[in-house]
Amino acid sequence: MKKRILLLAGGQSGEHEVSLMSARSVLAALPRDQFDVTPVVISKQGRWLPPTDTARALETGEAQGGGDLVLHRVASAEGYDAVFPLLHGPMGEDGTIQGLLTLAGIPFVGSGVLGSAASMDKVMTKQVLASAGVPQVAWKLATRRDWKDRPESVKQSAEELGFPLFVKPANLGSSVGISKVSRPEELTAALDLAFSLDRRVILEAMTRHKPREVEVGILGNDAPIASPVGELSFDADFYDYETKYTAGRAQMHIPARLPQDVAKRVRDLALTAFRALDCAGLSRVDFFYVEETGELFLNEVNTMPGFTTTSMYPKLFEAAGISYSDLVTRLVNLALEER
Numbered sequence: 337m338k339k340r341i342l343l344l345a346g347g348q349s350g351e352h353e354v355s356l357m358s359a360r361s362v363l364a365a366l367p368r369d370q371f372d373v374t375p376v377v378i379s380k381q382g383r384w385l386p387p388t389d390t391a392r393a394l395e396t397g398e399a400q401g402g403g404d405l406v407l408h409r410v411a412s413a414e415g416y417d418a419v420f421p422l423l424h425g426p427m428g429e430d431g432t433i434q435g436l437l438t439l440a441g442i443p444f445v446g447s448g449v450l451g452s453a454a455s456m457d458k459v460m461t462k463q464v465l466a467s468a469g470v471p472q473v474a475w476k477l478a479t480r481r482d483w484k485d486r487p488e489s490v491k492q493s494a495e496e497l498g499f500p501l502f503v504k505p506a507n508l509g510s511s512v513g514i515s516k517v518s519r520p521e522e523l524t525a526a527l528d529l530a531f532s533l534d535r536r537v538i539l540e541a542m543t544r545h546k547p548r549e550v551e552v553g554i555l556g557n558d559a560p561i562a563s564p565v566g567e568l569s570f571d572a573d574f575y576d577y578e579t580k581y582t583a584g585r586a587q588m589h590i591p592a593r594l595p596q597d598v599a600k601r602v603r604d605l606a607l608t609a610f611r612a613l614d615c616a617g618l619s620r621v622d623f624f625y626v627e628e629t630g631e632l633f634l635n636e637v638n639t640m641p642g643f644t645t646t647s648m649y650p651k652l653f654e655a656a657g658i659s660y661s662d663l664v665t666r667l668v669n670l671a672l673e674e675r
């Protein structure tokens with residue numbers, strides 16, 4: 337019997353378009369002799385689009401039309417064997433949709449409520465990983481209330497970390513709202529921007545030298561495996577939104593040109609992080625490697641990484657001998673597996 341799969345794409349975050357691109361690739365790759373796949377595009381307003389509007393959105397990359405409220409659609413999702421929530425960022429990768437699907441009793445691809453929520457929040461990730469002994473840059477939390485009532489203490493936190501530093505909304509992605517602050521004079525604008533997007537903001541010390549950015553894929557549930565390590569290189573000051581999404585601005589190197597012991601540490605630390613955060617199915621774990629000092633810092637864990645055929649995560653597993661189509665098949669089967 338073919339398994340019925342509901343593929344959710346689009347969503348309410350800034351990564352809506354990326355998700356649509358990923359969904360097109362996944363839709364084309366899931367073997368039809370094993371799966372019956374129904375795509376549903378979620379509009380930026382959170383409406384679940386009917387089939388014709390979904391098809392148009394996947395084709396044009398623009399979600400238009402009224403659509404249904406999520407609660408009406410979840411009831412009709414009951415006939416599915418599994419859901420593939422191919423959604424990035426808030427309201428997709430952060431435990432919200434995972435909670436809904438858990439309540440509805442439908443298995444789904446990827447991490448559950450806890451793993452998704454803990455990995456999405458940069459502060460929570462840091463706290464969990466610190467207790468697991470994973471190396472990270474120094475950081476401090478500030479809330480919108482702190483910034484409003486006690487701006488001097490927030491600035492004090494920044495001084496203690498030293499410049500340059502990074503200011504980031506705790507729960508976003510795609511580098512949206514992130515600033516590299518080189519001098520104290522730039523701090524207020526960076527904090528205003530981050531707090532306009534999130535109630536919680538993380539201040540992060542910058543690595544002492546411009547880091548190399550290396551990434552590794554994890555696949556599995558309770559016995560996860562790590563892919564080879566990949567590297568991203570680019571010309572920009574840091575990996576900002578424009579560099580991420582302008583074709584040709586960043587290059588992927590697989591495998592990363594790293595000493596063997598460093599690559600091994602990356603893979604081991606990524607597996608430790610995956611377990612500590614209670615991730616499942618898949619994650620892409622991103623690191624900073626400071627070549628000058630040999631230091632390795634875990635930067636973040638993405639529980640639903642970009643998933644086009646040219647995205648880092650599938651490319652990493654391709655290098656491990658798992659084709660794109662095998663990879664999506666495995667992910668769905670991991671969702672169906674008894675946990």
Ligand SMILES: Nc1ncnc2c1ncn2[C@@H]1O[C@H](COP(=O)(O)OP(=O)(O)O)[C@@H](O)[C@H]1O
Binds near residue numbers: 512541624
């Ligand atoms: N502490 C840091 N030291 C050096 N570079 C950093 C640091 N934090 C972020 N960056 C740069 O900013 C980019 C985006 O930060 P990241 O935390 O990965 O945000 P997002 O979740 O939006 O991808 C990184 O890929 C890196 O280029």
Ligand SMILES: [Mg+2]
Binds near residue numbers: 622636
């Ligand atoms: Mg990142």
